[in-house]
Amino acid sequence: MLGRLLKYEIKSTARIYLPLYLLLFLTAVINKFFLSVNSENLGIPMAISMTAYVTIIVAIVVITLVITIQRFYKNLLQDEGYLMFTLPVSVDANILSKLLAAVLWNIASTVISFFSVLVLSVDRDMMGALVESWREFQTFLAAQDFAVHWIIFQSIVLILLSLVAGILNLYVAMAIGHLVQKHRVAASLGAFFLIGLVEQIAFTLFIELAAKSNWFYFLHGMNPVDQAQWLLTAAIIVVAVLGAIYYFATKYILKNKLNLE
Numbered sequence: 001m002l003g004r005l006l007k008y009e010i011k012s013t014a015r016i017y018l019p020l021y022l023l024l025f026l027t028a029v030i031n032k033f034f035l036s037v038n039s040e041n042l043g044i045p046m047a048i049s050m051t052a053y054v055t056i057i058v059a060i061v062v063i064t065l066v067i068t069i070q071r072f073y074k075n076l077l078q079d080e081g082y083l084m085f086t087l088p089v090s091v092d093a094n095i096l097s098k099l100l101a102a103v104l105w106n107i108a109s110t111v112i113s114f115f116s117v118l119v120l121s122v123d124r125d126m127m128g129a130l131v132e133s134w135r136e137f138q139t140f141l142a143a144q145d146f147a148v149h150w151i152i153f154q155s156i157v158l159i160l161l162s163l164v165a166g167i168l169n170l171y172v173a174m175a176i177g178h179l180v181q182k183h184r185v186a187a188s189l190g191a192f193f194l195i196g197l198v199e200q201i202a203f204t205l206f207i208e209l210a211a212k213s214n215w216f217y218f219l220h221g222m223n224p225v226d227q228a229q230w231l232l233t234a235a236i237i238v239v240a241v242l243g244a245i246y247y248f249a250t251k252y253i254l255k256n257k258l259n260l261e
Helices: 002-037 042-077 080-084 091-121 126-141 147-177 186-215 217-221 224-257
Strands: none
Touching: 002 042, 002 091, 042 080, 042 091, 042 147, 080 217, 091 224, 147 186, 147 224
């Protein structure tokens, strides 16, 4: 059932994202044409086109965040929630379908924006330099031991986990906000900032306590590669624990405390 929900979620949101991605590439190609012509007579059209390109990138960033919030808020916490929670679908499936789709579109928006910049900026010389840099990078990796490859893998895992935890942070804040009877949007915002404040206080206290107790003194005897591995592992564990707390708190509220509008 999760697969069906995820397919529906992607299909529903693709109608918004795909036209934006296409429009972004079209403006990138147009700007690339203007840059290649480099004519003073095209100064105004080029300025307009470049402004449109930057505006679309900003719009993609904003819309990706808005849709990430809206799909969860509207489908599970407002009137549509009556339908979603009467279907023979678990709370886990409802949350995960929103989460996985949000992760997918956040990654897609980042990748598409990056490639549009390449389309806009890369010329023949730069393309050759990029190809050569990629070959040098592959040669560098081939010459490294397992530890460096593991660091790269850990970094990717940390980035993905941070994205998941960030989205779940939004979800749990919205779920907490809906525990109150009035001003739920304001309550959700308050919950979001309160969660961030609690995390910041806990992190600061932990760092101060660790510094006073010399908990991380053993890192001084490690080489830089081992230090990086240890720190990345610790960061992955912390982010994973936070994500799990957000997830299960959201699930508990939706399952036991939900009060739909």
